[in-house]
Amino acid sequence: MKKNKHVITGLLLLLSMAVVISGCSPKEGDSKQKAVIEKVYHWKMVTTWPKNFPGLGTGANNLASLIDKMSGGRIKVKVYGAKELVPAFEVFDAVSRGTAEMGHGAAYYWKGKNEAIQFFSTIPFGLTADEMNGWLYHGGGLKLWREVYAQYNLVPAAAGNTGVQMGGWFNREIKSLADIKGLKMRIPGLGGEVFKRAGGTPVNLPGGELYTALQTGALDATEWVGPYNDLAFGFYKVAKYYYYPGWHEPGTTLEAIINKKAFDALPADLQEIVLAACKIVNQDMLAEYMARNNAALETLINEHHVQLRAFPDDVLKELRRISDEVVEELANKDDTAKRIYASLKKYREQVTAWDEISERAFLRARTIK
Amino acid sequence: MKKNKHVITGLLLLLSMAVVISGCSPKEGDSKQKAVIEKVYHWKMVTTWPKNFPGLGTGANNLASLIDKMSGGRIKVKVYGAKELVPAFEVFDAVSRGTAEMGHGAAYYWKGKNEAIQFFSTIPFGLTADEMNGWLYHGGGLKLWREVYAQYNLVPAAAGNTGVQMGGWFNREIKSLADIKGLKMRIPGLGGEVFKRAGGTPVNLPGGELYTALQTGALDATEWVGPYNDLAFGFYKVAKYYYYPGWHEPGTTLEAIINKKAFDALPADLQEIVLAACKIVNQDMLAEYMARNNAALETLINEHHVQLRAFPDDVLKELRRISDEVVEELANKDDTAKRIYASLKKYREQVTAWDEISERAFLRARTIK
Numbered sequence: 001m002k003k004n005k006h007v008i009t010g011l012l013l014l015l016s017m018a019v020v021i022s023g024c025s026p027k028e029g030d031s032k033q034k035a036v037i038e039k040v041y042h043w044k045m046v047t048t049w050p051k052n053f054p055g056l057g058t059g060a061n062n063l064a065s066l067i068d069k070m071s072g073g074r075i076k077v078k079v080y081g082a083k084e085l086v087p088a089f090e091v092f093d094a095v096s097r098g099t100a101e102m103g104h105g106a107a108y109y110w111k112g113k114n115e116a117i118q119f120f121s122t123i124p125f126g127l128t129a130d131e132m133n134g135w136l137y138h139g140g141g142l143k144l145w146r147e148v149y150a151q152y153n154l155v156p157a158a159a160g161n162t163g164v165q166m167g168g169w170f171n172r173e174i175k176s177l178a179d180i181k182g183l184k185m186r187i188p189g190l191g192g193e194v195f196k197r198a199g200g201t202p203v204n205l206p207g208g209e210l211y212t213a214l215q216t217g218a219l220d221a222t223e224w225v226g227p228y229n230d231l232a233f234g235f236y237k238v239a240k241y242y243y244y245p246g247w248h249e250p251g252t253t254l255e256a257i258i259n260k261k262a263f264d265a266l267p268a269d270l271q272e273i274v275l276a277a278c279k280i281v282n283q284d285m286l287a288e289y290m291a292r293n294n295a296a297l298e299t300l301i302n303e304h305h306v307q308l309r310a311f312p313d314d315v316l317k318e319l320r321r322i323s324d325e326v327v328e329e330l331a332n333k334d335d336t337a338k339r340i341y342a343s344l345k346k347y348r349e350q351v352t353a354w355d356e357i358s359e360r361a362f363l364r365a366r367t368i369k
Numbered sequence: 370m371k372k373n374k375h376v377i378t379g380l381l382l383l384l385s386m387a388v389v390i391s392g393c394s395p396k397e398g399d400s401k402q403k404a405v406i407e408k409v410y411h412w413k414m415v416t417t418w419p420k421n422f423p424g425l426g427t428g429a430n431n432l433a434s435l436i437d438k439m440s441g442g443r444i445k446v447k448v449y450g451a452k453e454l455v456p457a458f459e460v461f462d463a464v465s466r467g468t469a470e471m472g473h474g475a476a477y478y479w480k481g482k483n484e485a486i487q488f489f490s491t492i493p494f495g496l497t498a499d500e501m502n503g504w505l506y507h508g509g510g511l512k513l514w515r516e517v518y519a520q521y522n523l524v525p526a527a528a529g530n531t532g533v534q535m536g537g538w539f540n541r542e543i544k545s546l547a548d549i550k551g552l553k554m555r556i557p558g559l560g561g562e563v564f565k566r567a568g569g570t571p572v573n574l575p576g577g578e579l580y581t582a583l584q585t586g587a588l589d590a591t592e593w594v595g596p597y598n599d600l601a602f603g604f605y606k607v608a609k610y611y612y613y614p615g616w617h618e619p620g621t622t623l624e625a626i627i628n629k630k631a632f633d634a635l636p637a638d639l640q641e642i643v644l645a646a647c648k649i650v651n652q653d654m655l656a657e658y659m660a661r662n663n664a665a666l667e668t669l670i671n672e673h674h675v676q677l678r679a680f681p682d683d684v685l686k687e688l689r690r691i692s693d694e695v696v697e698e699l700a701n702k703d704d705t706a707k708r709i710y711a712s713l714k715k716y717r718e719q720v721t722a723w724d725e726i727s728e729r730a731f732l733r734a735r736t737i738k
Contacts, residue, residue: 069637073638134659138660163728269439276649280645283651291504291720297723320734357677363497365680368686
């Protein structure tokens with residue numbers, strides 16, 4: 001009898017759990033209810049930014065927060081600033097090997113892995129933010145990106161954009177190409193290579209050292225992002241001229257990287273949610289820069305008396321000529337680079353033609369005297 | 370004894386369900402599991418577009434599909450094309466009264482409700498897509514939009530953007546303002562009012578009637594969207610000149626509207642998911658137009674011998690002067706309009722200044738001869 005009781009109880013128990021788990025009790029109206037077992041995933045996100053850095057670091061925070069809210073708390077993502085868990089430039093490897101499930105940075109930081117990867121962030125005289133999105137989402141770019149990153153056990157996603165950056169802070173006026181000769185400027189990556197071939201002396205220093213380097217004269221110039229970020233760094237105190245446009249970074253795509261094994265282990269709805277959060281941050285960060293840059297620029301000009309300057313046309317033309325040369329060389333490094341650049345180049349030709357009669361023609365019409 | 374058995378069994382049953390439902394059984398590693406009862410919501414989405422219309426209608430489909438996938442099937446949204454459930458221009462009322470839980474259209478279609486609503490779609494010589502996003506998400510625009518729509522029992526969200534549109538199809542060349550006099554053009558809304566004050570004869574006809582009207586000469590001109598959509602409509606067969614830029618619609622924001630009661634009834638994670646899907650479509654549709662417009666334009670020019678023309682500067686300047694006049698009048702209609710325009714105007718001044726040295730300066734640098 002006692003044995004029977006236990007058996008019956010056990011059976012009922014199993015039955016009750018099965019009903020709750022399989023969830024098929026129809027309800028009023030056209031709705032039905034089901035119950036599922038929910039697992040909570042605890043993820044780490046390592047980033048290349050100082051914790052809470054305006055725009056970039058806060059974008060990473062938003063990404064984590066969106067994933068939490070959309071998943072109803074089923075994925076909790078803890079964000080780490082640069083150096084908190086791993087140094088900035090080790091984010092790629094940390095996520096690749098699974099030390100963290102997720103990372104936030106920019107593709108050009110990993111050029112040591114494969115130079116072709118830089119195409120997924122920005123190239124000199126390349127694409128604006130909207131153009132990048134067109135290429136990534138509807139022009140084959142994201143497909144190539146996923147293919148390349150799969151080799152490193154990573155799933156990439158566009159997750160932020162700075163928009164067109166500024167040309168940088170200068171303590172020497174640039175009136176012609178001659179003024180670039182010997183100029184010591186912090187300008188990393190492909191832009192730095194172009195600058196070097198134009199006669200300048202490119203230097204790579206971390207953001208935190210730029211202020212002092214400009215102050216002591218160790219640097220004549222530096223680029224960073226745009227007014228919203230640059231105002232916070234206080235460069236106006238140690239540099240006189242603020243140049244535009246940012247020919248070297250016309251719309252830098254920031255990226256989220258997700259460990260492929262961690263991603264594959266998620267149920268389908270959570271995979272959608274993680275990628276959705278990346279897309280939202282990709283748009284939202286650009287909107288934030290768009291809305292904040294000008295107020296910051298006004299402060300720089302009106303309160304701090306920064307002198308705004310445009311690069312002369314002949315300088316821009318020569319930088320563009322050299323940029324094409326540098327980018328073509330990169331494109332010929334290997335087959336991966338060739339394939340990515342073939343796609344990007346064709347798209348850029350098309351979208352440039354379209355921009356001429358849409359965005360650019362309209363912006364001109366709005367201000368024509 | 371038998372009674373005892375039942376009591377014990379019942380208690381165990383309740384206990385087992387409670388454990389499963391409340392979800393507090395710790396699991397291996399740092400994860401835990403919980404079970405919840407899931408209700409499935411069946412929603413209708415009415416739209417102002419022909420079912421599956423490229424860009425606009427497919428954007429509404431994507432919205433429904435994203436909500437389904439991100440929610441793991443907890444919200445099923447059925448999309449209805451214009452006239453399937455309600456006519457295009459009754460979408461606002463249908464969602465307001467709860468006939469459908471959701472709608473997809475554009476704010477300027479509802480100017481009959483309150484003329485100020487038009488500010489949330491686009492105005493002549495207004496904002497580009499990125500600029501609109503800056504205003505909505507980080508410049509106070511969305512807050513105002515929500516406030517205004519709450520009066521109609523609606524939650525609004527930006528859910529698509531066409532980017533800069535084309536100026537339209539013409540059978541008469543526009544060499545000066547004199548060529549606009551008496552011109553019969555399909556151009557609705559604020560653009561139509563501007564066109565009228567410039568001497569033209571604006572007409573409002575549904576998209577489906579435009580082809581025949583151009584063919585028979587009932588119309589001299591029509592605007593629609595841009596190459597990707599216009600090629601599909603075949604306007605190149607009945608109009609000779611294709612003008613740019615689309616001064617009257619520089620970046621039209623499409624909208625999703627959600628019945629407030631239906632929205633409030635959702636759990637917090639599903640509310641996040643619905644709004645997230647809108648944000649994704651808002652970005653994705655723009656990317657689609659960006660990627661597709663130029664290929665369509667090439668087909669129009671190279672295969673169909675369409676003649677591409679820019680509006681002359683004096684025409685654009687006069688249209689801009691009148692636009693400012695028309696928009697200021699709209700802004701003075703009532704307190705709501707005044708408040709929205711005050712926010713929009715201040716933002717537009719700032720963002721225009723920023724565009725001069727960022728987007729516009731870069732696009733110029735990329736093509737400077």
